[in-house]
Amino acid sequence: MTGFINQMEPSFDEKEREALNAYMESGGWVTEFKKTREFEREIARYTGAKYCSVVSNGTVSLAVALMACGIGAGDEVLVPDYTMAATPDAVALTGAEPVFVDIERETLCMDYQEMLRAVTERTKAVMLVSINGRYPIQMERIAAFCREQGILLIEDAAQSLGSFYKGKHIGRYGEIGSFSFSAPKIITTGQGGALITDNEALFERIKLIRDFGRESGGSDHYLIKGWNFKFTDLQAVIGLEQMKKLPQRVKRKKELGRIYERELRGIPQIETIQTDLANTPPWFFDILCEQRDELMAYLKERGIGSRPFYPALHREPAFCREGDFPNAEYAAAHGLWLPSAVSLSDTTVAYICGVIKEFYR
Helix, strand or coil: EEEECCCCCCCCCCHHHHHHHHHHHHHHCCCCHHHHHHHHHHHHHHCCCEEEEEEECCHHHHHHHHHHCCCCCCEEEEEHHHHHHHHHHHHHHHCCCCEEECEECCCCCHHHHHHHCCCCCCCEEEEECCCCHCCCCHHHHHHHHHHHCCCCCCCCCCCCCEEEEEEECCCCCCCCCECCCCCCCCCCCCCCCEEECCCCHHHHHHHHCCCCCCCCCCCCCCCCCCCCCCCHHHHHHHHHHHHHHHHHHHHHHHHHHHHHHHCCCCCCCEEEECCCCCCCCCCEEEEEEEHHHHHHHHHHHEECCCCCCCHHCCCCCCCCCCCCCCCHHHHHCCCCCCCCCCCCCCHHHHHHHHHHCCCCC
């Protein structure tokens, strides 16, 4: 193989360049306006949600979701111990307290029984992360428990655009679903986030929070406390072109996932993670492996990029919590993300897997 194979890279072509040029030549003001609303409608259409609002990034989208639901100081929000730091950080932005919960070994998503053990009288919400587009084994029991107990279910579906569970898009099982459009995601606008909901009252509150809490655009009459979390039409122009490519990217991600699974099957030092490839386009192709750091170095020497999993957050200095989280700790110590760009060829994936086999031989 020639050239370094990045672990991940965004995908653009002449369509984005032409659309941006046409927008600028039309006299667009760059700030959010008609293109932003069009992008929101496309996300709502694709996911099947009634409403969508886009914001400046995925961390902000999670915080706005919690704010719209009335979460604040004195409240507790359950989050998985294995997730990107944006999940508990968004909780902290509201003044609430993130409470870590261990994950399922099979899917790396929040464990239902561990969630039950973490619930207290201060628990006001569960932040369910569909890590890498996956849903937990006990997805329906988690949703049912939250409904029965009056606990809000917020879905951190940052990595899950294009993923479905029983015919319903991930992000639509709770009050609000949140997506991210950062550079490594299946579609990207550089930065950006989106919130979907079927609840009109929540949608109206989201719109207020993301725009200073003011009555309408350009107004200086403030109905509630809000901030400037808005998007831009410049990003929306890129996002609209990316959305046109989403169905093909979903298809290709699933194809690449099947190749990885087939090629890596039977290597005793590697554990693949339970993924429903009929409904889930993996964000990153992930494995649990022995000698993880040595394998990373071996791959790099041969021109192949990889990346270790997120850490178990309770151990990080920013959070530093006591507790027993064996599955999160195991994933953090053994997890490896392999090259995952949608532009990868079948031949390139076969080569990557061949190098991995060579290392373990």
